Amino acid sequence: QKEVEQDPGPLSVPEGAIVSLNCTYSNSAFQYFMWYRQYSRKGPELLMYTYSSGNKEDGRFTAQVDKSSKYISLFIRDSQPSDSATYLCAMSANTGNQFYFGTGTSLTVIP
């Protein structure tokens, strides 16, 4: 079993839709959770960073962590064509520990 599971998609939504992206994990020691956005032929770009459980909001983006279910989500409100990219979740147990990445979900927002 992989440490982190992520549905690769692809996911296609109309402009303005709410997008939900999810990852599950198996290691209960994970407590740092990240979402990265990766455009084609670019490096991953950090979107959201969350410690432990709870919600974090930044503009149109909301990250949720449910440690009891070992489940994290990224919500994108009012999706835009510029949001079309691959979204990677990542997590680690502690500072200095290895980051574990999901496989990424490919998202296309259709104008």
Place this chain on the structure above:
Amino acid sequence: EAGVVQSPRYKIIEKKQPVAFWCNPISGHNTLYWYLQNLGQGPELLIRYENEEAVDDSQLPKDRFSAERLKGVDSTLKIQPAELGDSAVYLCASSSQTGGGETQYFGPGTRLLVL
């Protein structure tokens, strides 16, 4: 502030040839990572440096891969000899610790094609 710089951006070589990738991290970031990313996959750690010390190289294929970070700033990753299966994107990242956690910043990657 400049981001993580990597060169070259693209490299095409024949199998059995050597190849080297260079990375300059964000200024002040002591931790540097090399990752491998295959198409449709997430990044996989190859090696992590704290300053000039390799603190995690357990996933680096040491028979053909080597890395160095001599002065604790920029780093070089080398493959010798390259194999067809090494075709992938090689990402460099550097990190800082904020709020008790760690945030990694990635460079654009070097896309390697081995023929």
